[in-house]
Structures are given as C-alpha cells and as structure tokens.
Amino acid sequence: MTQGFTSGVRRRQAIGLAGAVLGAASGAIPATALAQYGMGAGKAFNGAWPYDMPPTGHYNSYATGNLNLGIYYDLMEMPLGMYYWATGTWMPLMATSWETNVEKATFQVKLRQGAKWSDGSSFGSKDVVNTFMIQKLLNNVVWRYLDRIETPDDYTVNFIMAKPTTTVERYVLRMQIRPSAIYGEWANKVRDIVNKGLTSDSDEWKAVRKDLSEFRPKSQVVSGPFSIDQRSMTEAQLTLVKNASSWAAKNVTFDSITLYNGETPTVTPIVLSKEVDYATHGFPPATEKAFKDLGFRILRPPTYAGPALYFNYAKMPAIAPKAVRQAIAHAIRREIGAAAALGESAEPPKFMAGFSDRLVEKWMTPDQVAKLNRYDYNLATAESLMSGAGYKKGSDGVYVSPDGERMEYEVTVPAEFADNSALAQAVAEQLTAFGIKTAVRLITFTQLTPDTQAGNFQMVIQGWGSGNPHPHFAFVQNLVTWNTPAGAGPAMAYPLIQRVDALGGEVDLDAMVTASAQGLDKDAQKDLIARVALAYNELLPNIPQYERLGNNPAPEGFRVKGWPPVGDPIWENSPYADSFVIMLMLDGTLQAI
Amino acid sequence: MVAVSPPAPPSDTLAASVALAWYAVRSNYVLQRVVKAIVTVFAVATLTFFLVRLMPGNPIEQYIGQLIAQYGLPYSEARDQAASLFVIDLDQPMYLQYLGYIGKLAQGDLGTSIKSQGVKVTTIIVAFLPWTLFCVGISLIVSFVLGIVLGAVMAYWRGSVVDYGLTMIGSLLHSIPNYLIAMILIIFLGVRWELLPVVKMRGSMSPGIQPGFTLTFVLDVLFHATLPIITYVVTTVGTWMLTMKASTTATLEEDYVSFARAKGLSDGRIRTAYVGRNAILPLFTQFTLSIGFVFGGSVLIESIFVYRGIGQILVSAVSGRDYPVMQGCFLITTVSVVFANLLADLLYGYIDPRVRVGQ
C-alpha cells in the first residue's frame, strides 16, 4: 500500500512536471498535500455512482439534480427500514417496530429512541411527519391511500388510511426521513396551504413546489453513518466520510466511502484497475469477461423485471385468439434469446405467471402453481394449436389466418440497447422458422416510449415485471401501463375483459389487478393474485422472455471482506430497491480489511 | 475613418437621432462591425431558442427515460416520480416564452436550469468555462508556436528529408480526428503500456486539493490537463505547420526578400525581420479565429477524458433537454466567436499597415 502510494506520487510528479514543461512552471509536489489523493482517510469502501457537480448538483434531496447518490442515499438520510426479499421481513432502521390496526385502518410506527442528527438535534416523530408533509406537496403515491398522520408522542407516528391497503407499509417504511432542521419550514408552508383547503392545482401550491425545487441547503444534516465531504468532490470522484455520532455507525467498519462518477464507459477502467469494490452499472458480457479474467466475483441479483414480447391487437387481428399466442410461446426457445442478450445474467421464466419466478411460490399455493402452463419449447404442440385455431401455412411456409391475414410482422426494438436488440433478433429468427415471418425494426431508444404509447408498432420488446415485492405492480406493468385505459395513447389495445377457462368464465382483469393491492387482508390479496396469474398464464397478452439479473462486480480482498456465499438469502434482494450492499454494511457483515 | 458631416437636423427629434445613428454607423467601420456583431448574436440566440425546443422529447420525458434505463423502474413509477420532481410549464405558447427569454437576455439574465431548478445558467457557465479556457488556451498557444517554428523550418529546407518527413507527419496528424487521437492515447499510454495512470488523470483536479496560486495546485491541474492538452496540440499542430510552410514559402519569393538578399543582409536577419514577421501575419488572423472555435472541439475531448468544461455541460444539457443551459452554452460560444472575429478584423489593421482600415 505504502509502496504503491509513493511510487504513484513519484509518477504523478513526473507527469505533472511533463505537463509543466508544456505550461511553464517546474518544481516538486509537497507530498503532504497529496495525502488525501485518490482515497478517503482510513479504511475505505470504493463504489461508483453517477452524479452532477455543483452548481448543478446539490443537497436538496427533494429536487432533481440532487446528490442523493442512489443506493448510497440510505446511508445518509436513513429510511425507517429496509426489506429482506427472501424472507419478507424488515431490517429496522429509524423505526424499531410497527403494526397495522385493521379496525382503525391505521399503520402505527414506533421510532428509534436516542438517535441524533449530525447537527446534534434529536431524531423524532416531527421529522417523520414533516417528511411526509413535503411528500404530500410532491403528490407522492402514498397520499393516494393516506388520510392524515398523527404523532401521539415524540417516538410514535400513526398513518391513518383513507383507502386501506397493505402496500402502505412499504411506502412508509422505505421513505428516507429528512431532517426538520433543514426542511421543517417547508413542511410548515405545506401545512399552511393544506389548512387553507388548497389543492395541488392551485397557484399557491405550485408556487411552494417551485420554491422548494429551487431551495439549496448549504450543507447536509444526516441521520446515517455517512455524509458527503464537500472538499473531496471533483468531476471524477467524491468521498463520503463517517458520521460517528450516528446510531448506525457502530457496526460499520468502513471509515469512508469513495464513489467514482460516471456511466459504464467511464467506470469500466476503474473497476478493471481494482479500485472499485462494488458497482451496479450494467456491464456488457465482454467487460464481464475481463472482470472474471481478473478473478472478480460477479454478483447476479434479480431485478424482478425483464423484456417481454408485446403485441398490438389493433394492428394484427390474427393474434387475437389466445391459441395463437400460446403457440408462439411454445415455438420460442427462450434460452436462446436470453443467452444472446445477456448470457448468464438473463433467466428465462419457467412459470410464465407474469411476475418473477422467485415470488411465485410466496404468493401461490402448490396446487395453483401446478396449474400454470410452463410453455416448454415444443414445435408439435405449437403447430397443433395453430391448426386447431384454423390457421394454415401457405406455399411460402407462412401462416395465414382464417380471415386471410398473412402472418408477416415487424418487431420493434431500440437499437441502442444491445441486449434487447439481440433478443429481438433471436425471437424474429425463431418465429420466422415457425411460419410467422418476422423482421426486426430498430428505432432510437428515445422513440420507444412515445411509439409504444401511440400504438405505433406491430410487436415490440417492452418491460414486464416490477422491482416491488408485491406482484400487483408487475401486473400493472404487464396489463395496464401499455394499454388503452391507462396510457395517453391506444398502445397494445388489449381488452381487459376476457374469458378465462382456468377461472371458469369471463373476468375483468383490470378490476382484479386493482383489487389485488387493496385492503389489509393479505390472504384475500393472495387469492386475487393467484387468479390474475392463472388468467395471465392462459391468455399471455404478452410473452415474457427473461428476467434480467444484475452483473455487479464485487472483487474481494482489496479493501473489503465478508461477502456472503452464493445461496445466501440476501442475494434475493433487488439491487436498487433494497440494496444488499448497504444492508450488509449496516449489519457489519461486509467489513473493511 | 473619415467623418461624414451629419445631415441638417430634422424637426422630429426621434427621427433625427435615428438618422444620426444611421449615419454614424454607415461612416464608421468600427461601429459597423460592432452593430453587425450584435445582430449576429441576436440572430443566433433566436435560432437556437426555437431549435432546442423543436428537438424531439422534452426534459420530463428524458428524465423518465433515464429513470427507466438507470433503475429499471416501470414506466408508470418513473412517470409518477418525474411528475413530482419537475415544476415547469412546458405548455406556455412558444412566442411568449421567446419574448420572456429575449427580455431577460437584454438584462443579461440567461435564465435558470431546468434540471437543477433555480440554478442560474450564468452560475453554471462561470463554474465550467474557465476550465475549457485554461485547457484549450494553453493547447492553442503551444500548438501555434510549435507549428510556426516547424513550418518555418520546413519552408527553409524545402525538398530536404526534414521537409518531407515533417510534411508526412503534418498530413497524418491533420487527418486523424481528435477523438481518435484521444482514444489511441488511452489505449496505448494507459492500457497497453501502462505508462500513464489514465484512471487517476480523469477529472480536472485531484480530490482535496484547494484552488489557489500554489505550486501544488498548479502542478495538479497540469497533471489532469496533460492528456487533453496533448490531444489538442497533436491534432492541431499539423495544420499550423502546413499553413506556416505555405505562407513562408510565398513570402520567400517576394521581391523585397530577394532585394534584401541582394543587399547582402545576413540570413538570420532576413529570416526574422523580413520573412518571419510577414509570414506569420496571415496566420495571426487564423489564430484569432480559432480561439472562437475551440469550444466545438472541447465537446468530444472533455467527454472522453471526463474533463470539466463547457463541452461536457453542453452534452449533458442536450441529453437532459435542459433548454436554458443549452441556449446559454450556444450564446457564450457565439459571443466568443463574434468577439474573436471582431478582434481579428480590428487588430489586423494595426499589425499590417498595408490593410489598415478606414481607407
């Protein structure tokens, strides 16, 4: 370490001097000034996250361009808790316990006592209620279900629901709590306008929102074990320094966290030079190979989402019978597209339930799971489904529908996302071989959302699933987001009232999906989710191709030790929604060397 | 600069002053140039105002796209988040927005950023521009001086091996785009031969170094600017060399040089006092003009080396559709080009008596 450091300094000096020849000056760099160069003091953890430098970047965590630093935000303004996806339990942080009172439709949270903010003030219920008041100003989703918040004492907060739902638990507990010392006055302004009976479309409301978005706190006040060291910030990197006064600091063995700025291309060389202990960037297979050559461990956390093949029912009437879509599902070997797109980081779904395989057995009984059609690759089944529906192949080997529609289509995909275009290529080749002539149509990624919304496609590769532990959100994504009633345009135009044999009749999918997240009765929700999943599995309004896994390099032994072995339940966590790195750091599993 | 006598004052005073101003402008070369410069800046400001707003996508859509790409959020969640963060009115009629913009511009107000709301565009430019000026300024001077010397050498030893070799090198450097040179530097110096710590050289200064007129700071800044400067110099020196060679060759054939030779003046004196000075003159105008155009080149270089500067801020403003910041960048670059042109025009008259303006 010392050896490498001094030789680094010497080399730097030499280059600085070479640069100085270009400029004018010459001399030697006092070594003391370089003490902080390239690393924080003490035992460091090095990560990577893109950010903007001031004046664009700033400390107002409610406004765009902030320095929240993604997953590392949870180490600064801490949330009430973080979630263990495998077990469905919580890691208590600023809250210590909570419970739902079904009769009173109230979610009650008990806060951590004795916790302090970095400015010395004590943490308490006022901070929580102020945070949620400002979220009301910003029309946060949680306020669709909340009526009001009460604080019986300094360490108790009652969330009284107007529309009771179990999803409020996650909305509340995952909320990062901001310091009243900085945002208290804004909460008061919100109280004023709310008390006046004003709504979000009033001018006063908008004015407060605008003022808040322009508010620039001079410094950070944190509850967590780290805060940004302003002096360390450069275009290339910044350092988070330890806030020893935080209650959460005692388990954390790192003294500082250095984050490198930039997207994948700029971060890649730093990871290759062994300077980064963990990065969430989506690295292409080749870079991953280079990481493996260096002996780095690659973590593959599930994202609970991935690409699916969507159809436009308005533009391809021949796709309307479900038998045709079932045939397509049987005719595509999903492993081929997955391997071409992301290699080991793509996992084809086996249950085809519409939400991640990892969640299926948590929400459905073994009986229900057994009813799911797994759509294994089987051309004979696919062909008999087609002929059963009255589709015949023409002399050119392309299927023709009973109405005379020749099945020749385009699948739209953004050109810039190499994984999705590789998938589209694989799907098109297999469909063409099956008798549905398919060409890949590449568009610019910025055009994907507007074109999908406007129904400007025949088939398109779009997302399925959702990074939320409740399957309700996956079905919203699969059935509602890109469909007529919700979107601005017609999108896929799939009617949500359908006959489902598995459910013995006609069902309203939209109503079922909406109801699946309502109420406080978890068993009733499970029943609805299972019914929606069976319907989705039978109808296949779109066909999921794979679930995307992360490929996060996590080299061990440079600065960090203690990554849990493969198979540890922590690896079920979504890498963005509840970062395992942060949780492992907070509980002391991940340690500095 | 012959003064034209003003016309007899008409009764209407407003018309009179307009007429007076018109005559003043028509008759004064400097004023003429200044008015033209202002008109150009105004035209460019107007053009870019509408151009950036006609770009497909808007700040909110771009932000939603970023959330989806970066965090894998489903569209509906990304849309809700974006809606709660942005407080901008994109529905106001464009001509009203334009009038507002021009009105503020007249008072020197460039507006505020959309991405980082409330931050003045001028604040952003002031924070980023000096780095571009520093890095590009040094490169420009080094490249110019080096090019002049080598170009003169080539001209004096025309046809020699030195001339042939330098011409080949000059053509080669002239032909390779600067971003390719930048990549080649990283690949060979950084990755293959590991001569330079390219990773540590990213950014414009090292963390923890305090700005100030200290040797540490200066050396650190030069350390980080080394690669961008080398890239700029390598890609522009070829052009200066070849231009200087052509210019010197032409000067060497002038009658007064032959005359000086005939008079028996020493070679050294002819080279510096007669040929050198006159050969550099046309290049000087080019030099002034290139000051204005350095911003164009900074975009790619700053992106590759993660160097702080106006090019980098422009690329991020374009991808986030941050209209006011884009306009600010264009305005500042346009103003510098126009100003450099103006300076070149006016200075040239002073330096070269043969073309002194004003007749």
Add this chain to the structure above:
Amino acid sequence: MTAATMSLIQAIPGMGALRAIAVTIGALLRQPSGALGFLGVTFFLAMAFIGPAFFPIDIKPKLDKIYLLPSAEYPLGTDYQGRDVLSQIVHGGRDIIIVATTTALITTFVAVTLGALAGFLGGWFDSIVLGIADIILTIPQFPLLLVLASFVRLNNIVLLGVLLAALGWPALMRAIRSQVLSLRQRDYVEAARCLDLGTAHIVFQEILPSMSGYVAISFTLGMINAIFLQVGLIFLGLVPLTGNNWGVMLQLAWVRGAIFYKNALAYILAPVIAISLLQLSLILLARSLEEIFNPRLRKGN
C-alpha cells in the same frame, strides 16, 4: 498542365469533362503522394461497394468466441459478441462514404451556385447570402450538430448528409465568391458581358469551368470534414445509426468497455485505422489536386 487541361475543355466541349478527368488522374499518378491518395481512395471505394459481395457480414452472436485474438479464421479477431471484425470493417465504410459524398455534393453545389451568383450579381443578393453564411459560420459546428442530430431518425443517412451540408456550404461559398469577384474582371468575362450573353451563360459557361480544379479540391475537403463530423456524432451516440459502420463500431467499443480490454485491441484499432487511412488518402488527394491545378503552389523548383 492546367493550361493543357483548360484548353482541352474549351476545345472539345462535349468530351471536355471526361478528358479532363483522365488527364487529371494521369497527372495524379505521376506524383508519389497523389498516386498514394488516389489509390487509397479507390481502394476504400472498392472495399465499401464491391467488398461486401465477397465478405458476407457476420451478425450471429457466438458467446464462446468473444474477443478472440486475430487468427487465420478471424484475421482481425472478433468483437464483443464473437462476430468477425474483418467483415464489419469491409461493410462499415459504405454508409460513411455515402454520407460524406452526399454532404460534399450538396455543399459544393450550393456553395458554387450561390457563391458564383453572389459574386457576379452583387447587390442585395450578395448581402443576403453573405449575411446568412456569416451567421452559420458564427455558430460552432459541432455543438450545433449535437442539437440537429436529434432530428435524424434511424437509418436516414441521407438526412445526416444534408444536415452536415447545411453547415458546410458557407466557407466554400465565400471562397468561390471571392474567386468570382476576381474572375469577373478578366477580359473574356468582360467580353462575354459586352456580347450580352446573359447571367446564366456567363456564370456557368465562362466563369465556373475555369474553377473546376478548385471545386474538385473543395469537394474532397468537404468529404474529409463530413467524415470527421459524422463519426464524431456517431461516436457520442447522438446519431441513431445501426448496422455496420465504423463509427458505430467505435461507439460500441467505447460504450461496451472494449477500449480498456487488452484482448480487444484489434477490434478497436480496426475502425480507428480504417477512418484514419481514408482521411489520409483524401487529404493526400486534395493536396495533390491543389498542386496540379495551382502551379504556384508546386514545390519550389
């Protein structure tokens, strides 16, 4: 040489252009750098337009063959998806050359027409054309292209060429204009004017032919600039181009981190060298044309 060329053009109007081209190529081949440039450009044209017939493109991802070093099977190695790099290089020049040619054609056509008319007519037409040119010249090209590129839809390479030309014509136009201004005073133009042959005839029959050499040089320089700009835009990922194109190869190599992967050297250097060689050939060509058409610039002795 010039005199011979010009007299040939004037002597046999119909055959003029072809003969002049033949004579020019002959002159080019007699100079070492001219021959190099001419052969280089010919090579790249042949590779881009005939080569694809002999080297089928390899688009099938082969995960077990990622970033192979150059070998007999893959002379330039393989890319991040295990595809042959050589075939991508052979196929990758076509779009770039098409865009560059489109740009150079439009630039030259617009610049010559407007420049000649502005120089010859003078007056308000001259002022307007000059004013527009000045404004376009004032905005730094590359930043403006960052914005304009967002209007280019996928695979619309001709539009990209048009955009590049929209920014490229003013410089050439001004040069043509000043040439016309000086030619205007020549005797034969004066004579034509006295004969009242009409603007179109004088400009296009009397003035422009004598500038054909200059136009050929400008055309080449226009291509060089267009290649520089378009590859830069593609490299930054701001022009949505797909398929096989040296710029896209560079961009993917950058975005996908190949530049930092030692085994990927052949993959990343291949497009870098291809672009550089094409540019160098064009520059040598332009420089030699300059020496042929402008004897004053010919080497001292």
